[in-house]
Amino acid sequence: MAEIERVLAPASLDEAAEALAAGEATLLAGGTDLMPASHAGKVRFAPMLINLRRIAELSGIAVEDGELRIGTLVTIAELLGDEAVRERCPILAEAADHFASPQIRNAATIGGNLCNASPAGDMLVPLLAAGARVELASKPDGTLVRRVLPLEEFLVGPGRTRRRPDELLATVRVPAAAPDAIWRFFKSGTRPALDISAVSIGLLARKAGNALHEVRIALGAVAPTVVRARAAEATLEGRVLNPETMEAAACAARDEVHPISDVRASAWYRKELIHNMLRRMLSDVAET
Amino acid sequence: MSPKREIAFTLNGVPTRASVSPELSALALIREVLGLTGTKLGCGEGECGACTILVDGRSVNSCLMFALDCEGRSLVTIEGLAADPLGARIEQAFVEAGAVQCGFCTPGMVVQAHNLLTAHPHPTREQIRRGIEGNLCRCTGYFKIVEAIERAAGAQE
Numbered sequence: 001m002a003e004i005e006r007v008l009a010p011a012s013l014d015e016a017a018e019a020l021a022a023g024e025a026t027l028l029a030g031g032t033d034l035m036p037a038s039h040a041g042k043v044r045f046a047p048m049l050i051n052l053r054r055i056a057e058l059s060g061i062a063v064e065d066g067e068l069r070i071g072t073l074v075t076i077a078e079l080l081g082d083e084a085v086r087e088r089c090p091i092l093a094e095a096a097d098h099f100a101s102p103q104i105r106n107a108a109t110i111g112g113n114l115c116n117a118s119p120a121g122d123m124l125v126p127l128l129a130a131g132a133r134v135e136l137a138s139k140p141d142g143t144l145v146r147r148v149l150p151l152e153e154f155l156v157g158p159g160r161t162r163r164r165p166d167e168l169l170a171t172v173r174v175p176a177a178a179p180d181a182i183w184r185f186f187k188s189g190t191r192p193a194l195d196i197s198a199v200s201i202g203l204l205a206r207k208a209g210n211a212l213h214e215v216r217i218a219l220g221a222v223a224p225t226v227v228r229a230r231a232a233e234a235t236l237e238g239r240v241l242n243p244e245t246m247e248a249a250a251c252a253a254r255d256e257v258h259p260i261s262d263v264r265a266s267a268w269y270r271k272e273l274i275h276n277m278l279r280r281m282l283s284d285v286a287e288t
Numbered sequence: 289m290s291p292k293r294e295i296a297f298t299l300n301g302v303p304t305r306a307s308v309s310p311e312l313s314a315l316a317l318i319r320e321v322l323g324l325t326g327t328k329l330g331c332g333e334g335e336c337g338a339c340t341i342l343v344d345g346r347s348v349n350s351c352l353m354f355a356l357d358c359e360g361r362s363l364v365t366i367e368g369l370a371a372d373p374l375g376a377r378i379e380q381a382f383v384e385a386g387a388v389q390c391g392f393c394t395p396g397m398v399v400q401a402h403n404l405l406t407a408h409p410h411p412t413r414e415q416i417r418r419g420i421e422g423n424l425c426r427c428t429g430y431f432k433i434v435e436a437i438e439r440a441a442g443a444q445e
Contacts, residue, residue: 003290004290004310004311005290007293007310007356028354028357031352031354031357032334032349034354035353035354036352038311039332045310045311049310049356051354100334101334101337101421101422102347102403102404102419102421102422103337103340103347103348103349103400104334104349104422106346106348107348107352107353194334194335194421194422
C-alpha cells in the first residue's frame, strides 16, 4: 500500500481544485468503495488524500433552468428522499431505492458512484436514460473553470472516466422528465439488497396514446460501461406498442449487447435477461 | 505507515480526540483505539451490518468509513444507545421477543432499528424488513428480530 503523506479537508470547491492542481490525489467522498478497495489491495493511494465531505457547495439538490443540479456529495439516501428528484427524475429515485442497503445509501454519494464508473453502477443506468451531464471543475492556471460532458462521453470503461487527475466532479445535471414521460427501472440480482446487478435496465420515453417517442434505453452490466440500446430504441421510436414491436425491440436489445460471463451470470443468461425483462417492461408500459 | 493525524469528534456524547493513520476505518478506531468492542467486525466490506453505528444521526457501516472522516462528527455506538430511551426500548424488546441468539448481529441490528424507528416511528412489517436489509443474521431467520422491532415501535405509545 502506497503511503499517504498528506490529508486535506478543503472547505470550498476552489480550495479543493487548487489542491488537485498541485499534485496527484486520492479523492474521498462516502468511502464505501474506497475503503474495501484499499483493504483488498485494489487501490494505490496517491501521496495526497483529499476528503471532500466538508465542501458545502458540493452538497444539495437544486432546480435551475428546468434541470436538476445534484451536488456530487449528495448521498443515495438524500436522492431517495428528495421531492424534486421524485418529481423530475423518478427513475433516479426508483434506482436509489434499489441501491445496496440503508447504511450504504446513507454514506455513498452520487459523485462517487459515477467516478467509480462500474458497468454495474446503480446510478449510471437511470442517469444515462435521463440524459444526464456531469460538470467537472479544475483550476489549471489559478482560475476555477468548469466543463460539462454528457454522461455517455464521461464514462470510458470499467473504473475509467474522462475526469483528468486535476479535475473533480462537482455537479450532476439531469434534465427534468417531460409531463407525459413514462419510466421503468429493473435491476436483476439474487436478492433485493446489497447485490451487484447481473443486468439492469432503464427505460424512459414519452407516451402519446400507445406510441412511444424520444425512447431512451440504458443497460447496465452488459458492456465495459453502461450503454444505450440504440437499435432497440430505433425499433420503438414513434411506433405503437404491440406484441410485434415489443418483441422486435426486445430482440434488438438482446442482439446489440455483448456481455461477458462472470461470477454473477453467463453472457447467454445476461442476453436472455435483457430480452425478457425489456419485453416485460414494455408490456407493462403498454398496459398502463 | 502514513503519518498520523489528530482528529476530534463526539463519541456517545463525549468529546473525544484520537490520533489516526489515514487508512484506518472508523470501526478500527472504535474497537482498537478506543476500546469499545460492542460494535462488531463481521465482513469488513459493508455486507453484514454488524458494524453499524450512527453518524450525525444516520446509520452507516463503520467498516466502510474512514476514521479521519469522523472529524467534527457525532458518533453513537451500541454502548451509547444504552442511555437512550428509544435504544433502551429496542434492547428490552429484543430480550422479550427472543430476538438474540448468538448475539453477534445484535448491536448492528439494534443501532439499525434505532435509525429506522427514528425515521418511521410506526413502520409497517415491510418497512421493518426493508429497514434491516443491510444486516445479516445467521441464527434467527429474522422473524423474531422483526417482531422485536414491531414491539419496540408499539412501546413508543
